[in-house]
Amino acid sequence: MADHAAHDGHKLAIFRGTLKFKSNTQKIWGVLIFLSLITIVEVALGYIKPDFLNGKIIGLKLLNWIFIILTLVKAYYITWDFMHMRDETSGLRRSVVWTSVFLIIYLMVILLVEGEYIYQVYKNAAVSFDF
Amino acid sequence: MDTTVATTGTEGQKWGGASKPLNVSYGKMMMWFFILSDALTFTGFLAAYGFSRFKFIEEWPIADEVFNHFPFLHGTDAPMFYVALMTFILIGSSVTMVLAVDAGHHMNKKKVSLYMLLTIIGGFIFVGSQAWEWKNFINGEYGAVKTKGGKILQFLDVETGKRVALNEFVKVGPRDVETYGNSEGIWYTTSGEYNATYTIEEVKKGFVDNPNVTIRTQQLIVNEETGASEKLVLSREDALIKLNKDAVGVVEGANLTENEYGAPLFADFFFFITGFHGFHVFSGVIFNLIIFFNVLLGTYERRGSYEMVEKVGLYWHFVDLVWVFVFTFFYLV
Known part of the structure; x- marks a missing residue:
């Protein structure tokens, strides 16, 4: 807290302290540039769809994993720097973030596994579903 | 502004909000x-x-x-x-x-x-x-055709593989509308095709007349070379059989029950x-x-x-x- 807390009580360093800003306004513009870069990378990848990213890892294409990870990175910086979660106490941070992360992963895993199972049932059933 | 705040006599104490959790x-x-x-x-x-x-x-x-x-x-x-x-x-x-x-x-x-x-x-x-x-x-x-099973069939150009819109190969035929007036109490009667831009029969006829059009189904196949998934494109013969056997309706655009792009x-x-x-x-x-x-x-x-x-x-x-x-x-x- 002590070393990178500057004026206004805002923590002004991102990327685990590697990039330090002089003021809160500067940090906001820095984060905007970073978020824009990620979005540009996402759109470029979605447009080109490189063939070498078609391999599957745990049921999803590598390209889709990249999209999801980039999305989570964006979500992190929106929450931490735009919503100032970085400056809140660890108690508030954990009660909001841990709760949502746990419940979201739980629901997603259950529903996606179930959806895939029903697809297999449709596909391999004795009755044709494509007519 | 102080007048709008009710005082409870607990200000400054713990239950009066003195400490912020x-x-x-x-x-x-x-x-x-x-x-x-x-x-x-x-x-x-x-x-x-x-x-x-x-x-x-x-x-x-x-x-x-x-x-x-x-x-x-x-x-x-x-x-x-x-x-x-x-x-x-x-x-x-x-x-x-x-x-x-x-x-x-x-x-x-x-x-x-x-x-x-x-x-x-x-x-x-x-x-x-x-x-x-x-x-x-x-x-x-582009518009598409719906099958009995609720799947969507889309039209492609045989040579280029590009999508073909319905209006590029379907001719619109006459619509049977019998008009009435105030004395009959209804405006018109029709076989139900009055509002449709194209009927399924017109699409079938247009398809037969245009040998450079074929059908893309929704079935996913994996391209062996690139590893990308693609939708299965039927040969002209298979497309004719599929269209005549399964197609039941024309879909244009999307709403809550129909979707020309795929699953409703x-x-x-x-x-x-x-x-x-x-x-x-x-x-x-x-x-x-x-x-x-x-x-x-x-x-x-x-x-x-x-x-x-x-x-x-x-x-x-x-x-x-x-x-x-x-x-x-x-x-x-």
Whole structure:
């Protein structure tokens, strides 16, 4: 807290302290540039769809994993720097973030596994579903 | 302003609010927990979307084909560029919002009102863009044919592999309409084809007459060379058999029951999730407007704190946050 807390009580360093800003306004513009870069990378990848990213890892294409990870990175910086979660106490941070992360992963895993199972049932059933 | 605050005689004591749990004001904490619950609501919707997508993985539309319009670029294939622009608009309005919050910390009324205004304008542009996206999706582009099993058959050019619109090969025949008047009590009778642009019989005839058109089904096959999944394109002979045996209706555009791009469920989820998100954006714009007018009136100047700007700011960023996920799961993945 002590070393990178500057004026206004805002923590002004991102990327685990590697990039330090002089003021809160500067940090906001820095984060905007970073978020824009990620979005540009996402759109470029979605447009080109490189063939070498078609391999599957745990049921999803590598390209889709990249999209999801980039999305989570964006979500992190929106929450931490735009919503100032970085400056809140660890108690508030954990009660909001841990709760949502746990419940979201739980629901997603259950529903996606179930959806895939029903697809297999449709596909391999004795009755044709494509007519 | 003191007159509006009820005194309870507990001020300065623990139960009078002397200590702030988690070092945050009541309003901000409640906004955080509202956001948590709202995030879980959106999770429920997106998880249901994911479930249905995995269940109907083959007939799920290809997003690049659905959302490929850009204003003033008619007929140009511009997949995702418009939604990317919408993303930038929303992130931009998030930035002006957080700048307003920052200006509020410095008690700079002029800057707060300027940045709030920019945020509101960005919000309106975003909602308008969403309406435009809906319009394109509802109107559709090429048209398709529906089979008995509720699957979609789309038309392609045999040589180029490009999509062919119904109006490029289907001739519209006569429509049987018998008109009546006031004395009969009804306006007209028809066999039901009166409102349809094309009937299935006309599409079948047009298909037979145009040997350079074939059919793409929804079945997914993996391209051996690239590893990419593609939809199965039928040979001309198979296409003729399939069309005559299974096709039952013409689909143009998308609504809650039909979708020319693929599974109707996709349209349902698209309308519901982007609609619910658009509703959030709209209500966010209204909240921002109210706070903006309060700023102009000097309410927060007199109160000595711009924390209200911070609270609506949290909500506004949350709307941006949800869009980041909607963008990924509807347009990218």
